[in-house]
Amino acid sequence: MEHHLVLRVAAKLLIPPILLFALYVQFHGDFGPGGGFQAGVIFGAGCILYGVVFGVDNLQRVVPAGVVRVLSAAGVLLYAGVGVWSLLSGGNYLDYGVLAADRVHGQHLGIMLVELGVGTTVSAVMIGLFYGFTSLRP
Protein backbone atom coordinates (compact mmCIF):
# COMPACT_ATOMS: atom_id res chain seq x y z
CA MET A 1 0.00 0.00 0.00
CA GLU A 2 3.05 2.30 0.07
CA HIS A 3 2.49 3.80 -3.37
CA HIS A 4 -1.16 4.72 -2.65
CA LEU A 5 -0.23 8.22 -1.52
CA VAL A 6 -3.75 9.68 -1.74
CA LEU A 7 -5.19 6.83 0.28
CA ARG A 8 -2.50 7.13 2.95
CA VAL A 9 -2.90 10.88 3.32
CA ALA A 10 -6.71 10.64 3.32
CA ALA A 11 -6.59 7.90 5.94
CA LYS A 12 -4.19 9.91 8.10
CA LEU A 13 -6.52 12.89 7.84
CA LEU A 14 -9.64 10.85 8.53
CA ILE A 15 -8.63 8.56 11.37
CA PRO A 16 -8.43 11.20 14.18
CA PRO A 17 -11.86 12.71 13.33
CA ILE A 18 -13.33 9.20 13.18
CA LEU A 19 -12.04 8.38 16.66
CA LEU A 20 -13.19 11.78 17.95
CA PHE A 21 -16.60 11.25 16.39
CA ALA A 22 -16.81 7.88 18.12
CA LEU A 23 -16.23 9.59 21.46
CA TYR A 24 -18.86 12.21 20.55
CA VAL A 25 -21.39 9.48 19.78
CA GLN A 26 -20.42 7.73 23.01
CA PHE A 27 -20.88 10.67 25.34
CA HIS A 28 -23.67 12.41 23.44
CA GLY A 29 -25.73 9.23 23.31
CA ASP A 30 -28.15 10.26 26.05
CA PHE A 31 -29.14 13.47 24.22
CA GLY A 32 -29.20 12.35 20.58
CA PRO A 33 -28.96 9.24 18.47
CA GLY A 34 -26.04 7.05 19.44
CA GLY A 35 -24.81 5.05 22.36
CA GLY A 36 -22.21 2.54 23.29
CA PHE A 37 -22.70 0.06 20.47
CA GLN A 38 -22.56 2.64 17.69
CA ALA A 39 -19.60 4.40 19.26
CA GLY A 40 -17.78 1.11 19.59
CA VAL A 41 -18.42 0.28 15.96
CA ILE A 42 -17.14 3.69 14.82
CA PHE A 43 -14.06 3.43 17.02
CA GLY A 44 -13.38 -0.06 15.72
CA ALA A 45 -13.88 1.13 12.15
CA GLY A 46 -11.29 3.87 12.66
CA CYS A 47 -8.77 1.35 13.95
CA ILE A 48 -9.65 -1.08 11.13
CA LEU A 49 -9.06 1.69 8.58
CA TYR A 50 -5.61 2.17 10.08
CA GLY A 51 -4.99 -1.56 9.89
CA VAL A 52 -6.16 -1.79 6.28
CA VAL A 53 -4.11 1.13 5.01
CA PHE A 54 -0.94 0.78 7.09
CA GLY A 55 -0.92 -2.96 7.68
CA VAL A 56 -2.16 -5.13 10.47
CA ASP A 57 1.30 -5.30 12.04
CA ASN A 58 1.25 -1.56 12.68
CA LEU A 59 -2.25 -1.84 14.13
CA GLN A 60 -1.09 -4.63 16.41
CA ARG A 61 1.64 -2.29 17.64
CA VAL A 62 -1.09 0.20 18.61
CA VAL A 63 -3.64 -2.30 19.94
CA PRO A 64 -1.99 -5.63 20.74
CA ALA A 65 -4.12 -8.76 20.56
CA GLY A 66 -3.78 -9.31 24.30
CA VAL A 67 -5.13 -5.82 24.98
CA VAL A 68 -8.06 -6.55 22.68
CA ARG A 69 -8.77 -9.74 24.58
CA VAL A 70 -8.61 -7.99 27.95
CA LEU A 71 -10.71 -5.00 26.82
CA SER A 72 -13.46 -7.12 25.29
CA ALA A 73 -13.91 -8.82 28.66
CA ALA A 74 -13.40 -5.64 30.70
CA GLY A 75 -16.39 -3.95 29.07
CA VAL A 76 -18.70 -6.81 30.03
CA LEU A 77 -17.18 -6.73 33.51
CA LEU A 78 -17.92 -3.00 33.78
CA TYR A 79 -21.50 -3.57 32.62
CA ALA A 80 -22.11 -6.36 35.07
CA GLY A 81 -20.17 -4.52 37.78
CA VAL A 82 -22.53 -1.55 37.59
CA GLY A 83 -25.41 -3.98 37.97
CA VAL A 84 -23.83 -5.61 41.01
CA TRP A 85 -22.94 -2.18 42.41
CA SER A 86 -26.57 -1.10 42.25
CA LEU A 87 -27.53 -4.46 43.75
CA LEU A 88 -25.15 -3.84 46.68
CA SER A 89 -26.44 -0.27 47.03
CA GLY A 90 -29.88 -1.57 47.86
CA GLY A 91 -31.65 -1.51 44.49
CA ASN A 92 -32.43 -4.05 41.83
CA TYR A 93 -29.87 -5.29 39.30
CA LEU A 94 -28.98 -2.36 36.97
CA ASP A 95 -31.29 -0.03 38.88
CA TYR A 96 -29.15 3.07 38.42
CA GLY A 97 -31.22 5.34 40.64
CA VAL A 98 -29.59 4.17 43.86
CA LEU A 99 -26.01 4.76 42.67
CA ALA A 100 -25.93 8.39 43.86
CA ALA A 101 -27.65 10.43 46.51
CA ASP A 102 -29.74 12.16 43.86
CA ARG A 103 -31.80 9.70 41.83
CA VAL A 104 -31.47 11.57 38.50
CA HIS A 105 -27.72 11.90 39.01
CA GLY A 106 -27.52 8.18 39.68
CA GLN A 107 -29.37 7.44 36.46
CA HIS A 108 -26.89 9.56 34.50
CA LEU A 109 -23.90 7.92 36.14
CA GLY A 110 -25.21 4.39 35.68
CA ILE A 111 -26.14 4.82 32.03
CA MET A 112 -22.81 6.46 31.23
CA LEU A 113 -20.84 3.63 32.86
CA VAL A 114 -22.92 0.92 31.20
CA GLU A 115 -22.59 2.54 27.78
CA LEU A 116 -18.86 2.89 28.36
CA GLY A 117 -18.71 -0.84 28.99
CA VAL A 118 -20.71 -1.59 25.85
CA GLY A 119 -18.51 0.70 23.76
CA THR A 120 -15.31 -0.86 25.10
CA THR A 121 -16.47 -4.38 24.39
CA VAL A 122 -17.85 -3.62 20.94
CA SER A 123 -14.77 -1.76 19.73
CA ALA A 124 -12.46 -4.46 21.07
CA VAL A 125 -14.52 -7.22 19.46
CA MET A 126 -14.56 -5.35 16.14
CA ILE A 127 -10.76 -5.10 16.17
CA GLY A 128 -10.56 -8.73 17.25
CA LEU A 129 -12.74 -9.74 14.30
CA PHE A 130 -10.42 -7.82 12.00
CA TYR A 131 -7.43 -9.66 13.48
CA GLY A 132 -9.27 -12.91 12.96
CA PHE A 133 -9.99 -12.17 9.32
CA THR A 134 -6.48 -10.94 8.52
CA SER A 135 -4.84 -13.99 10.04
CA LEU A 136 -6.57 -16.16 7.43
CA ARG A 137 -3.92 -16.23 4.71
CA PRO A 138 -5.41 -17.59 1.47
Add this chain to the structure above:
Amino acid sequence: MLAAAMLALLVAMVLALVRALSGPTVYDRILAVNTFGTKTVLVIAVYNFLSGRPDFLDIALVYTLINFVGTVAVLKFFEYRDLGAASGSNGAEETSR
Protein backbone atom coordinates in the same frame (compact mmCIF):
# COMPACT_ATOMS: atom_id res chain seq x y z
CA MET B 1 -39.49 19.63 -3.25
CA LEU B 2 -37.98 17.32 -0.69
CA ALA B 3 -40.35 14.54 -1.69
CA ALA B 4 -39.25 14.90 -5.32
CA ALA B 5 -35.60 14.72 -4.22
CA MET B 6 -36.37 11.60 -2.21
CA LEU B 7 -38.08 10.00 -5.20
CA ALA B 8 -35.14 10.80 -7.48
CA LEU B 9 -32.73 9.36 -4.92
CA LEU B 10 -34.73 6.16 -4.66
CA VAL B 11 -34.75 5.79 -8.44
CA ALA B 12 -30.97 6.33 -8.49
CA MET B 13 -30.58 3.70 -5.76
CA VAL B 14 -32.58 1.19 -7.78
CA LEU B 15 -30.37 1.88 -10.81
CA ALA B 16 -27.21 1.43 -8.71
CA LEU B 17 -28.63 -1.81 -7.35
CA VAL B 18 -29.30 -3.08 -10.89
CA ARG B 19 -25.68 -2.32 -11.80
CA ALA B 20 -24.44 -4.05 -8.64
CA LEU B 21 -26.43 -7.18 -9.43
CA SER B 22 -25.58 -7.35 -13.13
CA GLY B 23 -22.11 -5.78 -13.21
CA PRO B 24 -19.73 -7.73 -15.42
CA THR B 25 -16.59 -7.05 -13.38
CA VAL B 26 -16.06 -6.81 -9.66
CA TYR B 27 -15.14 -3.11 -9.97
CA ASP B 28 -18.56 -2.34 -11.43
CA ARG B 29 -20.10 -3.98 -8.39
CA ILE B 30 -17.83 -2.13 -5.94
CA LEU B 31 -18.56 1.21 -7.62
CA ALA B 32 -22.28 0.45 -7.60
CA VAL B 33 -22.24 -0.47 -3.92
CA ASN B 34 -20.27 2.68 -3.12
CA THR B 35 -22.78 4.76 -5.07
CA PHE B 36 -25.59 2.99 -3.25
CA GLY B 37 -23.99 3.90 0.08
CA THR B 38 -23.63 7.55 -0.93
CA LYS B 39 -27.26 7.62 -2.01
CA THR B 40 -28.22 6.09 1.33
CA VAL B 41 -26.46 8.96 3.10
CA LEU B 42 -28.38 11.44 0.98
CA VAL B 43 -31.66 9.64 1.62
CA ILE B 44 -31.04 9.82 5.36
CA ALA B 45 -30.27 13.54 5.09
CA VAL B 46 -33.35 14.26 2.96
CA TYR B 47 -35.55 12.18 5.24
CA ASN B 48 -34.30 14.16 8.25
CA PHE B 49 -35.40 17.43 6.73
CA LEU B 50 -38.60 15.82 5.45
CA SER B 51 -39.55 14.75 8.94
CA GLY B 52 -38.27 17.98 10.49
CA ARG B 53 -35.72 16.36 12.81
CA PRO B 54 -32.25 17.21 11.49
CA ASP B 55 -30.51 15.75 14.57
CA PHE B 56 -30.32 12.41 12.83
CA LEU B 57 -27.65 13.80 10.51
CA ASP B 58 -25.15 12.09 12.81
CA ILE B 59 -26.35 8.78 11.42
CA ALA B 60 -25.67 9.99 7.87
CA LEU B 61 -22.15 10.97 8.96
CA VAL B 62 -21.60 7.53 10.49
CA TYR B 63 -22.84 5.90 7.31
CA THR B 64 -20.34 7.91 5.27
CA LEU B 65 -17.43 6.82 7.45
CA ILE B 66 -18.40 3.15 7.48
CA ASN B 67 -19.00 3.24 3.74
CA PHE B 68 -15.53 4.70 3.12
CA VAL B 69 -13.80 2.17 5.34
CA GLY B 70 -15.73 -0.71 3.80
CA THR B 71 -14.96 0.36 0.25
CA VAL B 72 -11.25 0.73 0.99
CA ALA B 73 -11.18 -2.69 2.64
CA VAL B 74 -13.00 -4.44 -0.22
CA LEU B 75 -10.81 -2.76 -2.85
CA LYS B 76 -7.65 -3.74 -1.00
CA PHE B 77 -8.85 -7.30 -0.68
CA PHE B 78 -9.57 -7.64 -4.38
CA GLU B 79 -6.28 -5.98 -5.32
CA TYR B 80 -3.93 -7.85 -2.99
CA ARG B 81 -6.03 -10.81 -1.74
CA ASP B 82 -4.75 -9.94 1.75
CA LEU B 83 -6.46 -7.53 4.09
CA GLY B 84 -3.62 -7.06 6.54
CA ALA B 85 -0.55 -6.66 4.36
CA ALA B 86 1.42 -3.44 4.84
CA SER B 87 3.45 -3.34 1.62
CA GLY B 88 1.23 -5.63 -0.45
CA SER B 89 4.00 -6.71 -2.88
CA ASN B 90 3.36 -3.58 -5.02
CA GLY B 91 0.34 -5.11 -6.74
CA ALA B 92 2.42 -7.28 -9.04
CA GLU B 93 0.11 -10.27 -8.91
CA GLU B 94 -2.77 -9.54 -11.26
CA THR B 95 -5.60 -11.81 -10.27
CA SER B 96 -7.84 -13.12 -13.00
CA ARG B 97 -11.44 -12.08 -12.63
